[in-house]
């Protein structure tokens with residue numbers, strides 16, 4: 001775990017938390033030598049590996065996606081039942097995560113920002129995305145407020161629906177990470193077990209939890225949407241931190257907090273996270 005609040009690690013020329021990094025062109029130049037199509041010389045289309053396991057075995061009730069042997073000892077793909085989905089088969093493609101990471105020159109991962117409303121999650125997510133984008137790294141933000149405009153519009157703020165909100169975002173974030181993208185998820189995610197379940201979806205090191213450890217009084221004083229005021233007046237029920245719980249993380253990779261009552265700037269906070277990514281090899285393939 002590292003704690004933040006250190007001097008700025010990155011020059012921040014604009015008041016809009018722009019971490020610079022130079023180019024805004026948005027084009028990635030991919031050297032020909034990066035092409036992993038075996039045997040492909042001049043042709044762009046290398047030989048495509050045949051999909052393994054087009055035959056399937058009927059072993060219902062199992063949840064692993066490995067190969068099994070049929071009655072004559074031939075390897076076949078396994079039918080699975082996952083939740084309410086019966087008779088499903090995992091399809092593999094010869095273009096894998098490692099190939100996408102090589103293309104993007106980065107490691108796909110999930111940066112999970114948790115904290116109270118008003119703690120600065122969305123602001124950090126945006127500053128971080130800008131900082132990484134400026135370095136030629138591909139990011140995508142899954143912000144709680146935004147995702148609730150679409151995918152999760154059917155969910156309320158009751159405990160069960162919050163858990164489903166986090167589960168869905170965790171699964172989507174996992175897909176982004178598999179795509180090789182640095183996925184930044186910023187949600188209150190108040191329950192420890194829900195956050196830990198998202199961590200468990202990913203491989204070791206692919207889930208980086210960032211705890212916005214801001215005191216409630218700071219968040220409430222900010223109150224940019226006026227929601228704390230409404231919650232105090234009893235006009236919003238079950239508001240996190242007021243009459244609904246927030247379980248702080250116990251072992252976050254990164255904790256961002258005030259130092260001597262002073263909050264680091266969003267730019268500095270993003271710098272702390274980017275340093276973590278650099279030091280731990282996420283910004284290379």
Ligand SMILES: Nc1ncnc2c1ncn2[C@@H]1O[C@H](COP(=O)(O)OS(=O)(=O)O)[C@@H](OP(=O)(O)O)[C@H]1O
Pocket residue numbers: 116117118121122143144145148157161162163165166186187188189190225227236237238239240244
């Ligand atoms: N009851 C209640 N409690 C907390 N927050 C509330 C509530 N009702 C609405 N909002 C607004 O919803 C935003 C949080 O959505 P999340 O999806 O991040 O919440 S959660 O993870 O499911 O708890 C949150 O956004 P942020 O302020 O960005 O955190 C609020 O704007």
Ligand SMILES: Nc1ncnc2c1ncn2[C@@H]1O[C@H](COP(=O)(O)OP(=O)(O)O)[C@@H](O)[C@H]1O
Pocket residue numbers: 115116117118119120121122123124222223224263264265266269
């Ligand atoms: N590091 C910071 N220092 C000072 N104010 C901040 C900082 N980060 C965010 N803010 C301000 O706090 C308020 C809440 O930030 P926001 O990112 O919307 O929080 P959240 O997404 O956690 O609800 C906003 O008005 C924002 O400008």
